[in-house]
Amino acid sequence: MRINLSKRNIKDPFVVKVEELSGQNLLACYQCGKCSAGCPAVSEMDILPNQIIRYAQLGLKNELLQSKSIWICASCFTCNARCPKGINIAEIIEAIRQILLRKREDHVNLNKLSDAEKGDVPPIAIISNLRKFTS
Amino acid sequence: MKISYYPGCTLKNNAKNFEDSTLCSLKKLGIEVEELPRWNCCGTVFSLATDDLIHHVAPIRNLIRTKESNSEKIMTLCAMCFNTLKRANERVKADPESLEKINDFMYLEKINYEGDVKVLHLLEILRDEVKFENIAKKVVKPLKNLKVANYYGCLLVRPKEIGLDDVENPTILENLTTVLGADPADFPFKTECCASYQTVDKPEIVAERAFQILTSAQSQGADVVAVSCPLCAFNLDHRQKETVKKYPEFKNIPILYFSQILAIALSCPEESLRFDLHFVDPKPILKEKGLI
Ligand code: SF4
Ligand code: SF4
Numbered sequence: 327m328r329i330n331l332s333k334r335n336i337k338d339p340f341v342v343k344v345e346e347l348s349g350q351n352l353l354a355c356y357q358c359g360k361c362s363a364g365c366p367a368v369s370e371m372d373i374l375p376n377q378i379i380r381y382a383q384l385g386l387k388n389e390l391l392q393s394k395s396i397w398i399c400a401s402c403f404t405c406n407a408r409c410p411k412g413i414n415i416a417e418i419i420e421a422i423r424q425i426l427l428r429k430r431e432d433h434v435n436l437n438k439l440s441d442a443e444k445g446d447v448p449p450i451a452i453i454s455n456l457r458k459f460t461s
Numbered sequence: 462m463k464i465s466y467y468p469g470c471t472l473k474n475n476a477k478n479f480e481d482s483t484l485c486s487l488k489k490l491g492i493e494v495e496e497l498p499r500w501n502c503c504g505t506v507f508s509l510a511t512d513d514l515i516h517h518v519a520p521i522r523n524l525i526r527t528k529e530s531n532s533e534k535i536m537t538l539c540a541m542c543f544n545t546l547k548r549a550n551e552r553v554k555a556d557p558e559s560l561e562k563i564n565d566f567m568y569l570e571k572i573n574y575e576g577d578v579k580v581l582h583l584l585e586i587l588r589d590e591v592k593f594e595n596i597a598k599k600v601v602k603p604l605k606n607l608k609v610a611n612y613y614g615c616l617l618v619r620p621k622e623i624g625l626d627d628v629e630n631p632t633i634l635e636n637l638t639t640v641l642g643a644d645p646a647d648f649p650f651k652t653e654c655c656a657s658y659q660t661v662d663k664p665e666i667v668a669e670r671a672f673q674i675l676t677s678a679q680s681q682g683a684d685v686v687a688v689s690c691p692l693c694a695f696n697l698d699h700r701q702k703e704t705v706k707k708y709p710e711f712k713n714i715p716i717l718y719f720s721q722i723l724a725i726a727l728s729c730p731e732e733s734l735r736f737d738l739h740f741v742d743p744k745p746i747l748k749e750k751g752l753i
Binding site: 346347348349366367370398400401402403404406407414416417420421424433434439443444446447448449450451452453454455457458459 | 469470471474475476502504505506509510511512513516539541615619620621628629652653654656657658659660661662663664666670691692695699
């Protein structure tokens, strides 16, 4: 994959927004990889948690907004608990999801789920899923 | 001792086994439980975005209800409710400006919330108030030979600031099951996420995670897995249907709420265990061990 690095990207309002919504300082991350090492979801992810932070530092907005990983993260907070720099990675991933959801780009459409899919699961699953994946 | 209780939505339907077994156990332990009047859904997940105050209104409103019932603390059962209520509480306590906005938003409420309610999980009440040594004295049916893998999942222990035990190696459930006479099985997946809400639109991920977590418990000789969250319970129990499809050699293992295990030891009637709500029937193994 080719990655274009530019000052313009790094200063993109997207980066500011991610920092604002997550309350995190992206540049605090020194890429040790501990977050990805403990993440139970990495086998399903296209961009690993430490890479998400790196991409965000570099302002690689489109790659992040199109990544599968932001919808795979289950907010289990293992990464947050282990980051030696005290960075809340789950909050950064939430911020990226929020940027899309606030444009009404929902990830889940309840109407498209089959009755079996909806009927089987308890309310706690439906409510949390919709809270995370719809606007 | 009397305690205010916040059930949350799922305890009233899919997780009725969690609620009934808890209420029976607490009665046997001499604790009076009062369900919060007019409680509402907590929203299930704590809102992570810094500017999103509106989603803290639901949990905080329940804390107002707690105050209205003249109580300073509220007991939760569901790990997700516990996490959401406690984090929202800590959030507003640390940020008076947000608290003021949330109070303004709820201007129709008769009282202002001041951050003065304590959110507790049932396990904390059992450990710190009833105390495990007193529970030991009330055990009627020791769970001899029952090997229990205690599964914490995420939200009882993370984030560290609100967790009820060590963030990486919690032992509260092991300590409780030991007091009940059971044999806890240590397994490395006890705080590994079950994939949570992914169960709605990506059930295959959950089925895979259930396979990893449960086979790890089985490799340590577990007869059953104990849980404390209705979403973990659904994912680890009901999703075994999908797990078996993917891994035909997988052998089903029953999932129980820790409160059901407690209720068995305290000799609660079988109606309070509500085994009809389980996918994998726990009765055969419990009968084999002479526990029901
Ligand atoms: S654990 Fe923290 S410092 Fe290390 S790569 Fe992840 S976010 Fe960066
Ligand atoms: S919160 Fe998300 S990124 Fe972090 S460990 Fe859990 S699943 Fe992985």
